[in-house]
Amino acid sequence: MKFTIVIHTAPWSHQGSQTALRFCEAALAAGHSIHRLFFYYDGVHNSSALAVPAQDEFNIPKAWQALIEKHEVDTVSCVSSALKRGVLDDQEASRYEKPAHNLMSGAELSGLGQLIEATASSDRVVTFGA
Numbered sequence: 001m002k003f004t005i006v007i008h009t010a011p012w013s014h015q016g017s018q019t020a021l022r023f024c025e026a027a028l029a030a031g032h033s034i035h036r037l038f039f040y041y042d043g044v045h046n047s048s049a050l051a052v053p054a055q056d057e058f059n060i061p062k063a064w065q066a067l068i069e070k071h072e073v074d075t076v077s078c079v080s081s082a083l084k085r086g087v088l089d090d091q092e093a094s095r096y097e098k099p100a101h102n103l104m105s106g107a108e109l110s111g112l113g114q115l116i117e118a119t120a121s122s123d124r125v126v127t128f129g130a
Contacts, residue, residue, distance in 0.1 A: 001032045004118040007043035008129030011060035012053065016129035017046055021063055023126065028071055036118040037068070037075040039107075043129060044082040047075070050102040061104065068106040079109040 009016035039047050051061045093101035
């Protein structure tokens with residue numbers, strides 16, 4: 001089965017992000033595929049390369065990064081949600097004259113067209129968070 005996963009919640013504000021991560025790991029281990037991860041609304045915080053949790057906390061963005069790299073999962077952060085929340089790639093940082101970018105490698109900023117395409121190309125779309 002081919003899944004698209006939509007994550008609406010920030011890494012530590014709600015269990016949704018970690019539950020989505022565990023769902024993806026289980027689905028991949030069972031032989032399914034992830035067509036696309038789509039971070040939306042506060043979920044874009046999962047794609048920040050600059051998150052630094054306390055040493056005794058699980059680093060959810062780092063775990064997402066590892067999953068994306070290991071399984072070469074296409075990953076999109078909604079551009080309008082990301083810009084509002086300060087998650088920028090190098091192009092947007094330059095465009096808005098910001099001193100740095102923080103979008104994790106392997107992810108891209110894009111719009112809802114990517115979510116529509118993923119929905120049409122997947123067997124199931126599973127959403128985590130409110």
